[in-house]
Amino acid sequence: MSGVVISGVGMHPFGRFDGVSTTDMGVAAVRAALAEAGVSKGGFQAAFCATAYGGVATGHKVLSRLGMTGMPIVDVEAGCASGGAALMLAAGAIRAGQYDTVLVFGTEKMPKGIIRSSFFEPWQEEAGLAATPAFFGLRAQRLALTSGVTKEHLAQVVVKNRRHGVANLDAMYQKEVTADQVLASRVVCEPLHLFMLCSPNEGAAAVVLRRDDVSSTAAGTPVRLAAAVLRSHLPGAVLSESTPLSGLTDDTVPAPTTLAARAAFEEAGLGPEDLHVVECQDTDAARELLSYEEIGLCAPGGSGALLESGATTLGGRLPVNPSGGLLSKGEPLGASALGQAVELVRQLRGECGPRQVEGATTALAHTVGRGANAGVVILTR
Amino acid sequence: MVRPGLFTDGDPPALLGSRCTACGTFHFPRHDTCPYCAAEGPEAVELPSRGTLWAWTAVTAPPPGYEGATPYGMGVVELPHGIRVITRLTVSDPGALVFGQSMELCVVPLHTDDEGNDVITFAFAPSGAP
Numbered sequence: 001m002s003g004v005v006i007s008g009v010g011m012h013p014f015g016r017f018d019g020v021s022t023t024d025m026g027v028a029a030v031r032a033a034l035a036e037a038g039v040s041k042g043g044f045q046a047a048f049c050a051t052a053y054g055g056v057a058t059g060h061k062v063l064s065r066l067g068m069t070g071m072p073i074v075d076v077e078a079g080c081a082s083g084g085a086a087l088m089l090a091a092g093a094i095r096a097g098q099y100d101t102v103l104v105f106g107t108e109k110m111p112k113g114i115i116r117s118s119f120f121e122p123w124q125e126e127a128g129l130a131a132t133p134a135f136f137g138l139r140a141q142r143l144a145l146t147s148g149v150t151k152e153h154l155a156q157v158v159v160k161n162r163r164h165g166v167a168n169l170d171a172m173y174q175k176e177v178t179a180d181q182v183l184a185s186r187v188v189c190e191p192l193h194l195f196m197l198c199s200p201n202e203g204a205a206a207v208v209l210r211r212d213d214v215s216s217t218a219a220g221t222p223v224r225l226a227a228a229v230l231r232s233h234l235p236g237a238v239l240s241e242s243t244p245l246s247g248l249t250d251d252t253v254p255a256p257t258t259l260a261a262r263a264a265f266e267e268a269g270l271g272p273e274d275l276h277v278v279e280c281q282d283t284d285a286a287r288e289l290l291s292y293e294e295i296g297l298c299a300p301g302g303s304g305a306l307l308e309s310g311a312t313t314l315g316g317r318l319p320v321n322p323s324g325g326l327l328s329k330g331e332p333l334g335a336s337a338l339g340q341a342v343e344l345v346r347q348l349r350g351e352c353g354p355r356q357v358e359g360a361t362t363a364l365a366h367t368v369g370r371g372a373n374a375g376v377v378i379l380t381r
Numbered sequence: 382m383v384r385p386g387l388f389t390d391g392d393p394p395a396l397l398g399s400r401c402t403a404c405g406t407f408h409f410p411r412h413d414t415c416p417y418c419a420a421e422g423p424e425a426v427e428l429p430s431r432g433t434l435w436a437w438t439a440v441t442a443p444p445p446g447y448e449g450a451t452p453y454g455m456g457v458v459e460l461p462h463g464i465r466v467i468t469r470l471t472v473s474d475p476g477a478l479v480f481g482q483s484m485e486l487c488v489v490p491l492h493t494d495d496e497g498n499d500v501i502t503f504a505f506a507p508s509g510a511p
């Protein structure tokens with residue numbers, strides 16, 4: 001079976017950009033990725049556009065502006081994992097021999113404030129049960145109980161990621177915070193303070209995928225897409241990202257992230273011990289720690305200790321979120337997973353300057369959210 | 382009532398759930414199909430109205446579409462029959478609650494609608510609370 005390589009990446013920074021449209025940002029990211037890949041009009045046979053709030057035919061609007069249409073253009077929505085879903089579809093089509101070059105991009109302008117999601121029914125909103133940060137808080141409280149995670153740990157996740165983000169010019173926040181500042185920010189939903197939650201925002205990211213036996217004029221080291229997996233939830237976990245109203249008194253139901261990670265490791269023929277760098281879903285500080293356990297970066301219950309050891313800080317054994325994560329970048333849903341892919345491609349090429357993970361050759365990206373949807377992508381060089 | 386078919390407002394009130402006749406699993410709210418085994422036609426049951434506190438927090442700012450007071454408590458209560466439910470709590474100070482404490486179902490006002498009627502919903506309160 002032929003493999004898939006990423007031959008070009010591009011970004012529109014994540015942040016708030018009044019007067020810049022979803023289409024404008026998509027155009028910027030796609031243009032940069034195509035240029036890097038050495039691909040022009042007619043050079044790709046399909047395009048997948050990840051977006052959750054972009055509206056009808058978001059991908060068509062971007063590619064029409066670039067004068068590149070005629071091929072199938074499909075918008076993909078899978079909540080926070082939309083970009084992971086788009087990568088899975090594109091990679092699968094290339095492996096199946098349907099296309100040799102596919103453009104994958106995500107672009108998003110999130111509404112401001114707590115995200116209003118059509119996922120909840122009107123009565124749940126009316127009853128106050130559509131409070132997304134409350135679910136994060138409840139999950140964080142359980143993690144405190146099962147893994148000994150303290151508020152200090154949660155603050156340290158923010159300190160770490162914000163420090164990483166200082167060197168990322170595409171991040172919304174490029175300024176360090178101290179643990180005291182994090183803990184002095186207002187409580188949103190115990191145990192989570194405001195600075196422990198990422199900001200929904202705007203941005204775009206794009207990658208060009210190619211079958212590995214197709215000749216290419218791309219600049220830079222080719223990076224291999226070793227796995228791109230999407231999974232949904234199994235029923236039973238009351239605090240699942242699927243936000244059910246009930247669940248079972250059974251704590252062994254595997255999380256969607258665990259399902260996706262296991263499948264991705266199998267697809268890549270690799271394990272957590274092979275990883276050099278990870279970008280994971282840090283919607284809130286506890287979510288990053290939970291991801292360590294669900295992906296298998298540590299044993300269940302070991303996330304607080306792994307953080308404390310410094311392993312996941314730049315310079316440690318397995319840096320997590322060297323880009324600064326969503327806590328620094330903010331979260332434009334459709335673009336966030338592709339933003340991770342862009343970061344990790346640059347990490348594997350050794351292009352990340354002060355936030356470079358030295359010698360990294362194997363990387364994992366993880367997103368999880370509403371649906372539930374979890375995406376895990378593994379890249380190698 | 383914020384939505385008919387979720388709970389009864391008798392004394393005591395009860396959550397309206399279902400029990401799958403194929404796999405025996407309890408679920409809330411009522412569904413036509415068991416989410417665990419996909420068997421159709423689970424039997425309608427009233428869930429036990431007492432349980433224990435499994436997780437809790439407080440919502441400090443009104444989420445989208447919510448017109449009631451803040452802060453308010455939100456949490457997970459574990460009921461007999463192996464089921465946990467997401468619920469409002471009558472206690473909005475997280476420091477006033479402890480893991481495993483006894484909780485009981487109650488009915489609380491949310492807000493007043495355009496016609497001046499109180500809209501009510503279900504919540505859990507510490508057992509024995511006034």
Ligand SMILES: [Zn+2]
Pocket residue numbers: 401402403404405406415416417418419420
């Ligand atoms: Zn069943």
